[in-house]
Every structure is written in C-alpha cells, then in structure tokens.
Amino acid sequence: MTLIAEIIISAMLVISGVFGLVGSFGLVKLPDPMTRLHAPTKATTLGVGGVLIASMIYFTAFGGGFSFHELMITIFLFITAPIVAHFLAKAWLHRNATPADLPPTGRPKGWAGQESVVEGDKSPQRPQA
Amino acid sequence: MIAYALYFAFACFGLALLFNLWHLARAPGVNDRVLALDTMVINAIALLILYGVAEGTAVYFEASMLFAMVGFVSTVAYCKFMLRGDIIE
Numbered sequence: 001m002t003l004i005a006e007i008i009i010s011a012m013l014v015i016s017g018v019f020g021l022v023g024s025f026g027l028v029k030l031p032d033p034m035t036r037l038h039a040p041t042k043a044t045t046l047g048v049g050g051v052l053i054a055s056m057i058y059f060t061a062f063g064g065g066f067s068f069h070e071l072m073i074t075i076f077l078f079i080t081a082p083i084v085a086h087f088l089a090k091a092w093l094h095r096n097a098t099p100a101d102l103p104p105t106g107r108p109k110g111w112a113g114q115e116s117v118v119e120g121d122k123s124p125q126r127p128q129a
Numbered sequence: 130m131i132a133y134a135l136y137f138a139f140a141c142f143g144l145a146l147l148f149n150l151w152h153l154a155r156a157p158g159v160n161d162r163v164l165a166l167d168t169m170v171i172n173a174i175a176l177l178i179l180y181g182v183a184e185g186t187a188v189y190f191e192a193s194m195l196f197a198m199v200g201f202v203s204t205v206a207y208c209k210f211m212l213r214g215d216i217i218e
Contacts, residue, residue: 006130006131007130009131009134010130010131010133010134011134013131013134013135013137013138013179014134014137014138016138016175017137017138017140017141017142018141020138020141020142020145020172020175021141021142021144021145023145023168024144024145024146024148024149024168024172025145025148027148027149027152027164027165027168028148028151028152033157033158033160033161036161036164037164040164040165040167040168040171044145044168044171044172045171047142047175048171048172048174048175048178051138051142051175051178051179052178054182055178055179055181055182058131058182059182059187062185063185063187067187069187069190070178070190072194073174073178073190073193073194073197076194076197076198076201077171077174077197080197080201083201083205084167084201084204084205084208087204087205087208087209087212088160088163088164088167088204088208090208090212091160091163091208091211091212092160094211094212095158095159095160095211
C-alpha cells in the first residue's frame with residue numbers, strides 16, 4: 001500500500017514538473033503574444049494541479065488522516081486561470097488591435113472595450129475624469 | 130523514491146521560474162510582462178507546496194493559498210489598468 005502510494009506520488013511529481021517546465025519554456029519560446037498566452041495558462045496550471053494532488057496523496061498516505069485542503073488551491077487555480085487568460089487577451093486586443101482587425105460580432109454592439117462612439121448614441125459613456 | 134521525484138520537480142519548477150524571470154526582463158510588451166508575473170506566481174505556489182511535502186508539514190499551505198489569491202487579484206488589477214487606465218473608477 002505504501003509502495004503504491006509512493007509510486008503514484010512520484011509519477012505525479014515527475015509529470016507535473018515536466019508540465020510546469022514546458023509551460024514556462026513555451027512562454028519564452030513561442031513567437032507572438034497571443035500564442036504565448038497558451039503555454040502558461042494551460043500547461044503550468046495543469047503542472048501545479050498535479051503537484052497539489054501529489055501533496056494531497058502524500059499527506060493522506062503518510063501524514064495521518066485524509067487531507068483535502070490542497071484541493072481548494074487546485075480548484076481556485078483552475079477557476080482563475082481562464083479568467084486571467086481572458087483578461088490578458090482582452091487587454092492585448094484593446095492595446096494592439098483596431099476594430100478593423102476583428103471579425104464582426106453580429107450584434108448592435110461591437111467588441112467590448114473596442115466599440116467606437118456612435119453619433120447620437122444614448123448609451124452611458126465613461127465620464128471624463 | 131519520493132525524494133528523487135521531489136528533486137526532479139524542484140529542478141523543473143526552479144528552472145521554470147528562471148525562464149519566467151528571463152521573460153519578465155526582456156519581454157516585448159506590457160502584456161507579456163503581466164503574463165510572466167502571473168506564471169511566476171503559479172510556479173512559486175508549486176515550489177511552496179513541494180517544500181511543504183519535502184519538510185512533511187502543512188504549514189506552507191496557508192502561504193500558497195495567499196499567493197494564489199493575491200496573484201489572481203494583482204493580475205486582474207494589472208489587466209484592468211491596461212484596459213481602462215484606472216483600477217477602481
């Protein structure tokens with residue numbers, strides 16, 4: 001039983017270490033900003049998830065008693081990683097893309113953060129500071 | 130066996146942190162720097178958890194939880210600043 005737990009923990013640690021390294025290497029290596037967004041937000045998050053699950057199994061098998069509080073960090077990271085990726089992509093679009101670069105939304109409103117001010121538009125605008 | 134796997138994981142995440150630092154120093158834009166900072170936070174969480182396993186204590190759990198929360202909030206604040214030029218309007 002102990003040997004099985006050791007094998008599982010070691011395998012999880014090695015796999016997640018490789019994932020974390022690949023994620024950060026992709027951040028350095030990939031060619032342009034939007035492809036660079038993929039590596040850390042997916043591979044590195046999976047790597048940390050693996051480390052946390054390995055820690056969970058370790059403290060369950062050797063620490064005494066079931067330990068699941070690491071799962072809290074795992075779930076938190078898995079929820080927040082897509083939000084961070086979405087925010088970063090949106091900020092990049094806001095800073096680097098013009099409305100002509102983007103496909104049409106098919107709605108009256110344009111892209112969020114990209115809409116131009118239409119003449120006679122009564123929708124609330126940002127107050128001038 | 131766990132000790133060697135831990136050494137390997139420490140090496141991987143330490144190297145990953147160095148890659149992030151390298152990218153943070155010479156990234157071509159603000160967006161990339163924020164992304165590198167966010168990845169650094171995630172790698173630091175992994176290192177803290179690994180250290181907790183190596184020491185056999187659960188003390189570092191609170192520290193990594195704080196890192197996760199503060200890292201997320203700071204990244205969102207940076208993105209909000211890039212989007213609007215202001216954080217709380």
